[in-house]
Amino acid sequence: MTPETRTTAAILIITVGTIAFGGLSLLMQLVRRIPGYLDNPVRRALWTAGHAHAGVLVLFALVALLYLDQSDYGDAMLTLVRVLFVAAPILMPLGFFLSVVRPTDTKPNKLIYLVPLGGASLTAGTLLLGIGLL
Known part of the structure; x- marks a missing residue:
């Protein structure tokens, strides 16, 4: 594994702690019955999807990073x-979370468009990796 790929993997591994913290935060909102989360089905659904x-x-x-360095790319x-x-x-x-930041939001704002942008990034990355491995 190249040093660049190892550094990228290290950063991703470190983010797992933030994801776990986010899961605990969502759980606490359920357990403590925080208004604006439990009683807002749109916010609850989007935050669950984001997590x-x-x-x-x-x-x-x-x-995917395990395979990246095996491609023929420069x-x-x-x-x-x-x-x-x-x-x-x-x-x-980010698109899921930031599109319903306020507890009173009942529909996503324009930041929901970050979701398909992330999907496009994922699609492009997987397509390029697959082609590079052929």
Whole structure:
């Protein structure tokens, strides 16, 4: 594994602690019956989706990084694919969380568009990695 890929993996692994903290935060809102979360189904659904996507996408990115250095790509393309894999678990959850920040929000704001942007990043990263491995 190249030093650049190892550094990217280390950063992703460190974020797992923040995801765990986010899960604890969501659990505490349920247990303490915090207004604006439990009684707001849109906010609850989007925050749950944000938390789930963060965890799954970080794990997926870590697995993908194991294969990245086995591709035939040069340094610039390797950097691009690394960035695409790191961007997805940042953009998608941010879109879910920030689109309903206020407890009174009953519909997502325009920041929800970060979700498909993260999806595009994930799609591009996986497509490029797959092609590079062929």
